[in-house]
Amino acid sequence: MTPIHLFNSLSKQKEIFVPKNEGHVSMYHCGPTVYNYAHIGNLRAYIATDILRRVFEFNDYSVSQIMNITDIGHLQHDDTDDGDDKMTLALRRENMELTRENMKLIALKYFDAFRADIERVNIQPANLYPFASDHIEDDISFIQILLDKGSAYATGDGIYFDTTSLAEYGRLGGISVDDAHTESRIGEAEIAKSKKKNIRDFALWKFNDTLGYDASFGKGFPGWHIECSVMSMKYLGGLKEFMGDWQNFETFDVHTGGVDHIPVHHNNEIAQTEAISGKPLAKYWLHNAHLIIEGGKKMAKSGEAFITLQTLEDKGISPLGFRYWVLGAGYRTPLQFSFEALESAERSYVNLVTRIGHIRNNIKNENMTMLSQNESLARFKSLINDDLNTPQALAFLYDIINNPAIDGVDKLHIIEEADKVFGLDLMDKSKEIENALKENLVVSDEISELAEKRVEAKEIKDWDTADKIREQIAALGYEIHDVNDGYYFTKKKLI
Numbered sequence: 075m076t077p078i079h080l081f082n083s084l085s086k087q088k089e090i091f092v093p094k095n096e097g098h099v100s101m102y103h104c105g106p107t108v109y110n111y112a113h114i115g116n117l118r119a120y121i122a123t124d125i126l127r128r129v130f131e132f133n134d135y136s137v138s139q140i141m142n143i144t145d146i147g148h149l150q151h152d153d154t155d156d157g158d159d160k161m162t163l164a165l166r167r168e169n170m171e172l173t174r175e176n177m178k179l180i181a182l183k184y185f186d187a188f189r190a191d192i193e194r195v196n197i198q199p200a201n202l203y204p205f206a207s208d209h210i211e212d213d214i215s216f217i218q219i220l221l222d223k224g225s226a227y228a229t230g231d232g233i234y235f236d237t238t239s240l241a242e243y244g245r246l247g248g249i250s251v252d253d254a255h256t257e258s259r260i261g262e263a264e265i266a267k268s269k270k271k272n273i274r275d276f277a278l279w280k281f282n283d284t285l286g287y288d289a290s291f292g293k294g295f296p297g298w299h300i301e302c303s304v305m306s307m308k309y310l311g312g313l314k315e316f317m318g319d320w321q322n323f324e325t326f327d328v329h330t331g332g333v334d335h336i337p338v339h340h341n342n343e344i345a346q347t348e349a350i351s352g353k354p355l356a357k358y359w360l361h362n363a364h365l366i367i368e369g370g371k372k373m374a375k376s377g378e379a380f381i382t383l384q385t386l387e388d389k390g391i392s393p394l395g396f397r398y399w400v401l402g403a404g405y406r407t408p409l410q411f412s413f414e415a416l417e418s419a420e421r422s423y424v425n426l427v428t429r430i431g432h433i434r435n436n437i438k439n440e441n442m443t444m445l446s447q448n449e450s451l452a453r454f455k456s457l458i459n460d461d462l463n464t465p466q467a468l469a470f471l472y473d474i475i476n477n478p479a480i481d482g483v484d485k486l487h488i489i490e491e492a493d494k495v496f497g498l499d500l501m502d503k504s505k506e507i508e509n510a511l512k513e514n515l516v517v518s519d520e521i522s523e524l525a526e527k528r529v530e531a532k533e534i535k536d537w538d539t540a541d542k543i544r545e546q547i548a549a550l551g552y553e554i555h556d557v558n559d560g561y562y563f564t565k566k567k568l569i
């Protein structure tokens with residue numbers, strides 16, 4: 075068996091993955107806050123978790139995958155428990171009355187859009203998408219126990235977790251309570267406003283008399299961090315016969331999120347869970363790097379450069395061209411956004427599919443030589459098992475395609491297997507190309523002449539003319555594709 079190595083943010087190194095239960099993986103992904111459409115940075119995060127799931131499945135694990143939906147309690151400034159609730163902002167933006175029913179309507183609208191987006195980029199659906207607003211009773215029972223144990227306290231503003239009640243706080247990213255005290259940040263002003271005791275203490279519940287939910291400790295909303303502890307523990311921590319019995323929780327395998335979650339959100343999830351159960355929340359913590367925009371800033375829902383999948387499609391970049399671009403970098407490498415980079419990825423993706431279409435079309439010998447396949451697949455597995463090294467695994471796929479010593483049937487089998495991890499629809503899309511080739515598309519004399527003129531232009535490196543001719547051919551309804559020894563046509567917009 076080829077081991078899977080994953081970079082664990084807890085130890086800050088790659089570790090061999092060993093699941094709690096043999097043959098099975100339980101994992102939780104911090105899901106979207108559904109107050110707006112997902113941007114392509116969010117989708118980058120979930121393509122990473124999709125690859126993770128596919129790698130586990132490629133290694134014959136069964137996977138339980140939970141992604142929460144935050145539809146309540148996520149404040150604008152979640153590091154300081156300050157600012158407006160993001161769902162409230164969405165209601166204002168869309169001129170809707172501030173009611174809990176409307177919050178749910180907004181949440182469902184953006185959740186549906188999110189599901190449609192992830193489907194288009196071939197992200198497989200999770201087993202469950204629990205909504206935070208459906209778990210208020212669970213939050214309340216959890217917070218009550220923390221209060222009873224002395225791990226939480228009330229202020230005029232809400233219920234806060236006391237980070238000094240834990241021997242160790244802030245293991246992720248190496249933040250200690252002492253650091254927190256000496257850190258300037260918002261400091262004294264923040265403490266004064268919330269009346270919390272220590273700067274790292276965080277809200278479990280924020281009082282709200284108008285819209286809040288009833289609780290014995292005061293009407294209000296749960297904090298964002300408590301939602302994730304509650305939902306991940308409930309669905310993955312062996313609490314199937316859930317009776318508010320949080321102490322019976324069992325650590326699950328993998329927890330993920332973007333790197334922005336490391337210092338605050340995930341440290342707080344860990345703190346709450348350890349305080350209530352005495353057990354670690356998850357064994358492996360994986361964090362994706364950001365998709366960044368000009369100036370090195372992270373693409374953000376509240377930021378100015380907010381690019382959705384639809385924006386890309388409007389510019390001729392397909393969802394799978396976008397996925398191909400994302401896979402070209404490891405999930406822990408920041409991705410610098412630019413339309414040029416994405417346009418180039420789209421072209422490479424179409425080329426890849428076209429080349430596979432040609433391999434399909436040229437197959438003469440139906441016999442497979444298992445040897446070259448087995449070796450290649452073992453190599454592929456060792457690459458992708460190395461902390462989801464998609465760029466190297468993709469490069470390896472190109473090596474296979476370029477290798478004249480490997481038979482077409484074998485190539486196709488390897489491509490098919492590798493695409494179980496990549497999720498790029500390589501087989502279906504290349505079948506369309508093969509069909510077009512088999513149809514032996516006959517074009518008019520006019521198009522043939524244009525194509526020949528284009529060959530001449532390319533010979534003298536007159537790319538402008540070559541591009542213009544491509545457009546003329548496109549206007550006549552055909553796409554011209556270049557291959558090593560010439561060109562061929564497909565009807566426009568085949569892939």
Ligand code: AMP
Binds near residue numbers: 105108333366374375
């Ligand atoms: P949100 O809906 O903003 O709470 O974020 C959903 C997920 O996307 C979280 O795991 C974030 O860490 C992640 N995320 C947010 N912005 C980016 C970005 N620019 N690049 C990559 N991941 C991101």
Ligand code: ZN
Binds near residue numbers: 103302
């Ligand atoms: Zn979370």
